[in-house]
Amino acid sequence: MTKARFYGAGFPYKEISDLPGKLIVLEGTDGVGRSTQINLLRKWLEKNGFAVSDTGLRRSPLTQPGLDEAKRGHTLTPITLSLFYATDFADRLENQIIPALNAGFFVLSDRYFYSIIARDIVRGADPDWARNVYQFALIPDIVFLLKADIETLVSRIVHGRGFDYWESGMDIKMKDNLYDSFVEYQTRMIKQFDAMVDEYNFIVIDATRPVKDIFNDLRQQIKKLIIKTDYR
């Protein structure tokens, strides 16, 4: 049983019992290979008899239609963007993640609020303000930070889905084209993640290596977590 622990007050109006599941978070910039690893982890855990639920930013049924529409319009200003994402995050945490953990699932979270506050701070938000917004957040059992240098990220994006307006931080108009803006934006994001490593106990994983090497590292760490838990 994992005692539910929060970064702050949590949800004071709600009784949350011990959560038998595990919350595993994969963090890192765009193009770092999070979703590939999540798919591998899911298969591996299921093969070993653990039920898995996955989640990721912007998947809340409450906010998804409105947030997608707002992003398409490119009219979202920084604080509004930040709080819209916080709403999405809170809805998934209360209505998906916590119930799944309560039912004993392994929840694989593609990003957590760390990404959101990194983006907020890069967009000029006050770092304390941004952190305090997430005082209701549950402390995960394990957080991996997948790290790669800019060259690796650029190469993956170019050969993958291509440059995206928001992933390049074009809304804050640091540069006049997608490539320069992507480099500048993601460099600042990496800096923010680095600053959070100790504060949030990230396990840093070198994500410039082949997929199976990264997967092996993640698996080793998760195995340790499983061994510590009594599953009788």
Place this chain on the structure above:
Amino acid sequence: MNKMYKRNPCKGKLIVVEGIDGSGKSTQIDLLYKWLQSKGKSVYFSEWNSSPLVKSTTRLGKDQRMFTPTTFSLIQATDFADRWENHFLPLLKAGVIILADRYAFTGLARDVARGVDAFWVRNLYSFAFQPDLTLYFQIPLDTAIERITTSRAKIKYYEAGMDLGLSENKLESFRIFQQRILDEYERMIDEFEFKVIDATKSVHQQQKEIRELVRNILKDWQGLAIPNTTHMKNGKGNKTGL
């Protein structure tokens, strides 16, 4: 004053009205708006929960009853942030008088009444400024409820705090929930320097007192001029015309 909130450093003035439902604040701010406009001031009026960007999400959450106290709080803060970043802040910088029918304090009062942490929600709204004038319409609960039940057709689900399971009876739930909100407002009087208006007085008497307070904050003040090439409509229907 709460130290998380900065005083308004802009040229414009920020005047807000707060109070529980049925305290008569909307009537008063409407009269204030017309008066300021007739005096040739650049005035902008904004209502709680009116951002077009957030509207569909609020609608969905309310219709499907999907909100928890935390998500309800966050979506209202998102709505406020959109209005803050795109209207309040630029217009305050430009030197406009902003009249807000409800402000961050509504979020603080309602959300704490719903059970979220008081510090957490204060942080949420702390990008907003301490207004130049906050008019708090103080009224006994029974008087407010009587006004609402005689004038309005139906109290809505979230308005009545039905999501909190306080009572099966909507009117009873509304009463308990409004009492909690009232308690929160009373706690904020000193914290946020509310000017208390006795909302049991006549509409005219209240308006006289309000105009006196507003005159004080506008003394020797030059706001944004109204260009003499355009004529604003004579005080009606042009509330969001800026």
